[in-house]
Amino acid sequence: TQLLEQSPQFLSIQEGENLTVYCNSSSVFSSLQWYRQEPGEGPVLLVTVVTGGEVKKLKRLTFQFGDARKDSSLHITAAQPGDTGLYLCARNRDDKIIFGKGTRLHILP
């Protein structure tokens, strides 16, 4: 059972454009994490959100946790080629981290 659905699966946009990717589940999260993984490397934690309705900003990245704590979004403003990578959302469950399938983002220069 896929606990986390991420959309879109792939996204290719021009440098300078804005984008939003989504992470959804039918169940409630106690917290949710977003990671970015570049090819040939391990994932790097970007943010953890824990409170329904919470918004966190990391430079041009804005993370939002849904009010019901079942969904989250990541918005990137003025995307740059350095933003290219696999964006993974993940939730905690039974002392483990469960990852979504990810959104593969490619920013064209």
Added chain:
Amino acid sequence: GAVVSQHPSWVICKSGTSVKIECRSLDFQATTMFWYRQFPKQSLMLMATSNEGSKATYEQGVEKDKFLINHASLTLSTLTVTSAHPEDSSFYICSASLQGDPYEQYFGPGTRLTVT
């Protein structure tokens, strides 16, 4: 702080041989380490959880006799892929967590295994 390393970063082995991958926490003691496998264009799938000094707990569908995990110290865990086959070719990533918080994991850079 909280750096995790893996060795080797990539390895090529022949079918039928065994290969060992090391995961080290460089600046902290990790009571729990996790091993993940990632196939091309897919997400990370947890293979097993290992606690220092005890047997690893494997996820459903992961063969414990094929993927041997040893967590002999608080800074080192090893994954040995025994009798490797081409379908074992994958990106193997480990992570380590501090005592008491399995959800705060620090990930290694991964090991690319290719079995020919």
